[in-house]
Amino acid sequence: MKKLILAAIVCVLSVTYSQAQLLPSFKLGVKGALNFSSLHSEGKLFNSDTKTGYQLGVWGRVGIAGFHVQPEAYFASKRVGITENSEDGEGTFKSLDVPILLGTRIGLGPLGFRIQAGPVFSFAQDGEIKINNVTRWEDYKKSSTGIVGGLGVDVSSFTVDLRYEHGLTNIGQNATPDQKIRMWSIGVGYAFL
Numbered sequence: 001m002k003k004l005i006l007a008a009i010v011c012v013l014s015v016t017y018s019q020a021q022l023l024p025s026f027k028l029g030v031k032g033a034l035n036f037s038s039l040h041s042e043g044k045l046f047n048s049d050t051k052t053g054y055q056l057g058v059w060g061r062v063g064i065a066g067f068h069v070q071p072e073a074y075f076a077s078k079r080v081g082i083t084e085n086s087e088d089g090e091g092t093f094k095s096l097d098v099p100i101l102l103g104t105r106i107g108l109g110p111l112g113f114r115i116q117a118g119p120v121f122s123f124a125q126d127g128e129i130k131i132n133n134v135t136r137w138e139d140y141k142k143s144s145t146g147i148v149g150g151l152g153v154d155v156s157s158f159t160v161d162l163r164y165e166h167g168l169t170n171i172g173q174n175a176t177p178d179q180k181i182r183m184w185s186i187g188v189g190y191a192f193l
Contacts, residue, residue: 023064024062024063025061025062025068026063027193028191029157029189029191029192030057031058032189033185033188034052035053036050036052037182038051039081039082039091039171053078053079055074055097055187056074057097058074059189063105066104068102069102070100070103071100072097072098072100072101075097076097078093078094078183079091082129089129091128093122093181095125095127096122097123099148101118101148102118103115103117107154110154111155113151113152114152115150116151116161116163118147119147120148121143121144122145123143124140124142140171141169141171144168145168145169146166146180146181148163148165148166150164157191158191159187159189160186160189161188162184162186164182164183165183165185
């Protein structure tokens with residue numbers, strides 16, 4: 001009799017879980033993050049060219065059957081150190097970034113772990129590049145693409161993300177070495193829907 005009751009409980013939980021996975025889910029929220037970016041890392045994750053910036057924006061998540069799409073839009077300030085022709089400088093790229101992440105969530109109820117990856121499209125709004133006190137903003141492209149991936153944790157309505165973004169576009173107009181944004185970010189968010 002105990003085995004029959006236990007089997008019935010497992011069966012009911014399995015059906016409930018599978019139906020919950022097949023129902024579409026929707027979330028909408030806000031997020032903020034610190035980012036650590038560089039234009040070239042010379043094979044290192046962090047070096048003297050890595051500078052700290054920030055991100056502020058909104059995100060949404062639509063999921064079904066354990067998978068989800070998470071589009072985001074945020075304002076980003078990416079600060080980088082620049083070395084060009086043995087001259088040191090610093091730059092700030094202020095952009096509207098639009099990642100479209102595909103992922104999966106593992107967990108039940110209010111606690112879940114996410115794995116996500118996808119493209120990111122960046123549109124420069126403003127910025128400043130100074131090398132030896134000479135402004136060189138016109139030497140850089142105003143849009144770029146990259147790929148972003150990372151891990152996240154959901155605890156009820158709160159989210160925490162750790163991501164790496166690797167630029168695919170050489171953002172220098174005439175730069176001989178490729179100048180691509182490489183960035184780590186750690187962010188927190190809140191889902192109000």
